[in-house]
Amino acid sequence: MSDNTSDNSTLSAAETSAQDRTSPESHRPIRSYVIRAGRYTDAQKAAIDEHWDDFVVPYEERHFSTEELFGSANPLTVEIGFGMGDSLLEMAIANPERNFLGIEVHKPGVGKLLHGLAEHGVTNVKVFCHDAKDILAHCIESASIETLLIFFPDPWHKKRHNKRRLVQTEFISSLLPLLMEGGRIHLATDWEPYAEHMVEAMEAVEGVCNINGTGNFWQTPDRPETKFERRGVRLGHGVWDLLYEKKSA
Template structure:
């Protein structure tokens, strides 16, 4: 679940593979925030089958026009946006325990999308739709102001090095964009396992005039967010996890 900033397209990127979060030689830092970085990964046979069998039902085509949520989901229900769902473990769990909500999930990593599709079929989940597209453009073009009841951003890439902090997703400009899309009383829930990023999240979210912290400081982990395998591994190693829940005023 590491939504991060994108790396600009450059022919040099084809010459040698790069690791997630690593810019190819000669490529400058991007000037605009994107919600992801392109990552390589192998789609398994099961994931490929899920794409073929379930993709037409659950994957939406990006279009620069407002989303008709009622038509998309076949019902009117609270709409929750998730930005970057990784392999979809927590996403599927949350959708299953909150069947009365609709979930719009943005992720560009194909193995992750395939894994979530596979979970949807195995667990008989129907209240998720997936957009394989940059969440920033989805916000700008498909989600009008006041259209969301909630936003989930779990474990975005922390960009550990100080010189890379400007690549972090949670920045003032982006948070203002998120807050504007929330209905009054709607919420944004972020979680991170990197304390310096948690501190930045608290500062940036706290400075947004449209948002109010649900508690003083960090929030208790909401019941609907499960501990993933990744998170449990970190906790065993003594890593902390910080949740933040802010509401639109």
């Protein structure tokens, strides 16, 4: 939701052709987002100016241990693509005995989260404002994540954009070593074709099992409602959650 409306079907022709330039010759990685010029509220701007260094970890290609990031080894939840951060803030306040690492490329959304974190005096959240694929490839220690959340990732409606969807068998398989044994992956979407794609992609990941039975959605998810979810529900969309657990080796 790089524009936080996330209707990727409305990309301009120029944006679309730039995004489709993923031929072997171009050597461009396939991005799951588009950075758009964001509008900032005064509160978001002020939070970025005043609190960036308190919560945002500068990207470096090295491992950051949970202790280094949070000063404690409490169980770690990682949320990829937290958008405006409302649900991450709610979870962090409700679970002070856990650590939360949020990853988001949309800077106004990071500003919104920083505002909330500072306002509520939250100390168990850190943020990377960078591509989650780089963070997961380089910055997280193995077997350190207890819960991985991907709530309402950009749906990339058009067939030719489906390859940009974050939830892919290869991507999820690549990050399994970062999960503790018994660690969980919770996914949600409001776009039915993406829900079907998610099940197919996840059931093909070796080393995880669907807590609700092969091919089944999670009917009673324990997560806050997200901003993007509310938008989907307003548009008459359904909501589909999936919960997987890493099998013991």
